[in-house]
Amino acid sequence: MTRFVVTRDVRATATATWDTLVDWPRHGAWVPLTVLRVESERAGGVGARFVARTGVGPLAFDDPMTVVAWEPPGGDDPGDRPGRCEITKHGRVVHGGAAFSVTPLPGRRCRVEWLEDVTVSPRRLTRYAGPLIALIGRAGFAATLRGLARDVEGRPA
Template sequence: MAEFTVVQEVNAPATVVWAALVDWPRHGDWAPLTAVRTLPGPSEGTGATFVARSGVGPLAFDDPMTVVGWQPPSGDGEHDRLGRCEVRKSGRVVHGRAWFSVTPLPGRRCRVVWYEDVTVSPRKITRFAGPVLSLAGRLGFAATLRALARDVEQAVTGRPSGSPS
């Protein structure tokens, strides 16, 4: 089992960040070497299905996912309820579960927490390389969430993140 958690604070409202995160094809904008497509049926909410294709050429693989938990944030205020989405991964290569939460913070900011608990096939890979896979996952998703934050912050403010006001 490879398990990791990544946290990223974003200078944008929780509802805006949630909308970006559940726009499944947009994940390909932030995750290197990944393209995401939705499958027929609902595009959001419990039961939505999508496939992330990661890698290059013959080293690419599909990571099909189904949303099994869905609770959007109730608003953007620090006392509003956080949003949480959980997916079940059911691919030949990667299986397990992942979830993210979006917690409203003061100042129209939010915190994103991303958690993965996955097994990679063949299972021996995960059993022997679990710590390496966890580290790689943590580093990869940290970079992905930083890219998400830059993208959403720029869309909200109209300027690159980190720019003076």
């Protein structure tokens, strides 16, 4: 498996940032070449299912995911419980998991930490190209979290 973590401080409350992060279809606004659709009755909470379709034309693939842990932030003040979401990826191309946390900081800010722990098919690709996959993943998710920050920071408080 390839594991990487990306962290971003956001000038918005933990609650507002969480609400934006768990608006799954909205991810398409920040994740390059990706459209996300919810496949379960409920979009939030444990058991929610969604699919990210990433790529262009015949080079696109589906990344089906299921939420396996869901704990919204306990508030927006430092010391309040961070929000935490864990996702299992069970597609034909990407397998493994992802998780993010949203931790309240002073000054109505928060810190988002995004972790990916994935294998890419064919599995031997991950074995041999794991460091390159992690490097590309970190760069991609850093851009994604910058987009998230622009989105949530641009909204009225």
